[in-house]
Amino acid sequence: MEKMMLPAVRSYRTVIRHRRWLTAHTFQLEMARPDGFDFIPGQRIHLNVGEIGRDYSLVSSPRDQYLRLCIRHIPRGELTPKLLEIPIGESLRFFGPNGYFLFRASGKxxxxxxxxxxxxxxxxxxxxxxxxxxxxxxxxxxxxxxxxxxxxxxxxxxxxxxxxxxxxxxxxxxxxxxxxxxxxxxxxxxxxxxxxxxxxxxxxxxxxxxxxxxxxxxxxxxx
Ligand SMILES: Cc1cc2nc3c(=O)[nH]c(=O)nc-3n(C[C@H](O)[C@H](O)[C@H](O)COP(=O)(O)OP(=O)(O)OC[C@H]3O[C@@H](n4cnc5c(N)ncnc54)[C@H](O)[C@@H]3O)c2cc1C
Known part of the structure; x- marks a missing residue:
């Protein structure tokens, strides 16, 4: 099996660029891609609003200019209601990329x-x-x-x-x-x-x- 080099995990700052509803309960969040941030499809980031942080898998391709997340709104959740309220242009912190859920081609x-x-x-x-x-x-x-x-x-x-x-x-x-x-x-x-x-x-x-x-x-x- 091919050996994959995982990008280094670091802390980054980003800016919310766009938010749109995909359904009545799920929205896509688009953020600027910070300089130097790289990832492999299947990896995730740990996104923070103040002290509260949650993991989100990246929906975008590593070739894209922006980072995109697909998020289910949990009305009584701690973080997702905040992600809906944050003004466009606001700065956020995240850690990543994390995870090993990567596609591994085999004969199967x-x-x-x-x-x-x-x-x-x-x-x-x-x-x-x-x-x-x-x-x-x-x-x-x-x-x-x-x-x-x-x-x-x-x-x-x-x-x-x-x-x-x-x-x-x-x-x-x-x-x-x-x-x-x-x-x-x-x-x-x-x-x-x-x-x-x-x-x-x-x-x-x-x-x-x-x-x-x-x-x-x-x-x-x-x-
Ligand atoms: C590795 C990893 C990757 C993840 N990637 C995504 C992602 O790409 N998109 C995403 O929406 N969530 C993802 N999650 C879940 C996410 O981290 C949060 O748990 C979720 O957004 C709820 O946060 P909250 O603070 O609003 O709710 P909380 O206050 O933490 O309430 C959590 C409760 O909400 C429910 N819940 C959590 N996530 C979901 C969901 N996705 N759909 C339906 N019900 C849910 C569960 O009942 C859970 O007990 C991921 C979690 C992990 C561990």
Whole structure:
């Protein structure tokens, strides 16, 4: 396997450039890319507002001029309401890049599995030339299919798994990503990349152990 040199972790200052809602509950935050900051798709930063800091996976490509994050608004959360209030142009501090959730090409078919904003590292990978993967994105409502354009270009197979009643006007699977992996994914040897909720990662890991014992699993836990 190819050895990757990880960029050094440092503290940086950035400026908020733009913020836009992707859905009723999820927004994209765009920040200036500080001089000297580099990262590998799949890595994250630790973003601070005052004393409060949280981790966010980078959605942008390392070739982009800006850094982008895809953030779920947690109305009673400590940090995300603040990220919505901060004026455009305000300066923020972050540490990074951190993490080892990197794409590692092997002979096995890659299967990316995400719930909600867990899609973030896969967007960066898709924007940076990663191809030939299967992507399963678990969402509640059809309008939460953000970054679909990236995966329509990059993925070999792109399936949105919707738990709510509206299947959307596109091909989708009615149920959880776990059900898709248990019932619809053909038997084979895969490299699974799992990102998002702990319950999903735990449940998919159990199914993989049972149905796809020769496969490998890489994980990134959000909460
Ligand atoms: C490695 C890593 C990468 C992460 N990357 C992202 C990312 O790219 N985008 C992102 O939105 N979050 C991401 N998170 C989660 C993020 O760090 C915060 O936990 C989240 O933004 C909530 O912060 P808060 O202070 O507003 O809420 P808190 O006061 O910390 O409340 C946390 C509660 O909010 C819920 N919650 C947290 N994150 C989410 C979420 N993404 N979707 C739904 N419910 C959630 C959980 O129930 C959790 O217990 C990541 C976490 C880790 C560990």
């Amino acid at each position: 078919q890659p299967v990316f599995v995400a719930t909600g904003t867990g899609i973030a590292p896969f967007v960066s990978m898709g924007l940076t030339g990663c191809r030939g993967f299967t992507l399963l994105h678990g969402i509640r409502k059809a309008d939460e299919r953000y970054y679909a354009d990236v995966f329509q270009r990059a993925a070999e197979m792109y399936m949105t798994c919707i738990t709510g009643p509206d299947p959307g006007g596109f091909e989708s699977f009615p149920g959880r990503v776990t059900e898709y992996v248990a019932e619809a994914l053909p038997v084979g040897e895969y490299d699974f990349y799992l990102c998002g909720r702990t319950e999903m990662i735990r449940d998919v890991t159990r199914i993989v152990d049972r149905r796809f014992p020769e496969s490998r699993i890489f994980i990134e836990l959000f909460f």
